[in-house]
Amino acid sequence: MISPAAAHRNLLLFVLPALAVYLVFAVLPLATSIVMSFFQTNGVSGDTFVGLANYVRLFTHPTISARFWNALLNNMQYFAIHLIVEVPMGLLLAALLTSGKLARSEGIYRTLLFIPATLSVVIVGFVWRLIINPLWGLVGFPLLGTESTALTTISLMSVWQYFGIPMVFLYSALLAVPNELVEAANIDGAGGWTTFWKIKFPLIAPQFGLIAILTYIWTFNGFDLVFALNGSAPGPNYSTDILGTYFYRTFFGSSGQLADLDLGAAVATIIFLTVLLVTAVYFWLIQRRLKSYSV
């Protein structure tokens, strides 16, 4: 046996390299960003503590706050569309893949269906812009150029790219359902449909909570596809602006807007709190309840 002192020393030696990189390049910048949001950067003369001044500006300045609420609402819609379309699609495909009717082809389907998720947003954005191009594409209507349809269109492009992820989570959960349960149901005369909803579905239910929270985190971190399609001031008339593009514009600047690092730090902190709050609630309430149903 190893002595407690040696165990501590060994643990530290093995974990330190990973921990150091993780703390310095992930945790520290995030923490610094929160601290920064309470300061005003003045170049040479140093930083001054300004309390909540950056937040007051974010929430009361007419254009800044209007754009922020717009981006937040758009982001919620972006998340909702992902959840509403991606999850049923992933469930259907996972159910088909594990229906026991495929034999050898199961792996081929699984791999092909996941291919969109391996593409970069640049390709996804361009391909779909090409397909729905009103000049010679499949749709004779400027879906991306119209305020009321642009955000939904981009969301659906993103859904097309990432439906493989809920599919894989649900697929793995379905494979883990004990075969004896399914066989017992079959002996009792239950068909594929009944077996799925009565036996398999309740067992994979905890996965939906996980998928929902990961989708939430990922969509509130969204930026790439919107930027690739519409740049950092996503139009038309900011109708596709989400928190990621708003944040980028705030600290990086764009046409008609100066770069503002302190305001950017405040925006980052608010986004972080938005993600943190929901994630925490999820872990305390929902995950606990669902755990009791899981095998």
Added chain:
Amino acid sequence: MSAPDLTMPVARRRPDREPWTLERIIVHALLILFVLLAIGPVLIVIINSLKTTPAIFDGPFDLPTAKTFSLEGYKRVFMRGNFIVNYRNSLIVTVTTIVLTVVLSTLAAFALVEYRVRVASLLAGLFVLGIMLPIRLGTIPLIQMMLAWKLMDTLAALILVYTAMSIPIAVTLMVTYFQTVPTDLKEAARMDGASELRTFWIVLPLVRPGLAAVAALTMLPVWNDLWFPLILAPSRQNQTVTLGVQQFVGQFMNDYPALLAALTLGAVPLVLLFTLFSRQFISGLSKGYSK
């Protein structure tokens, strides 16, 4: 819920051959429909990248014929674009990040499972928390750090950030693999007087599927990221493939063969790699996040 091991060949798991019932036909038909939806757009890009401009517009869904086949697009991409440099950068960044992530997270996960002191579960929790951490929100301090350390606009900046980004999920995933290693084996190694590092080496082959899963899982978000290349390494000699294609698309909006060729060149390597490692990737994804 424990995820099944997908590293096992599919055919061996379900060897039975069923007759062509109506139910079976419907399942296949639906899956084929979704496969077409998934890869159709990709195929359109690849097919049209091999045609002349008029052929692209006359029949966007036609295969290239002897008359319409053309590699002009690819020629122009290599002439005007920066693709060799882009590929080199993406390869350096992705491979170095994978190696660093695999090495650091494997060492950490081994110790977190091996030394059952209270601080170990605390540290493991800290890593799990990192999976949920939106690292992009720390971008402003990252820019200042990279400026201060003279790492701004270098590939090293990207590698460091990506490694930090990949470590939480990698450690969490490797912990699940190390938990399956029998204690007897490690104790036997220690009895023979093996050092801790030597014990680590002895059990390493047993978690090899985990190493592959970590590598596959790390590769995708790093290769496809647009945010950090745009902010931390934007200059022409440091652009990755994703950023390079993005800029190329912006510059040559009307040269369709070249555009489609650039998009194909950006997508194909990763799609091929993924196809090779899809089992590892999928099992890594479900095992790592289902904790």
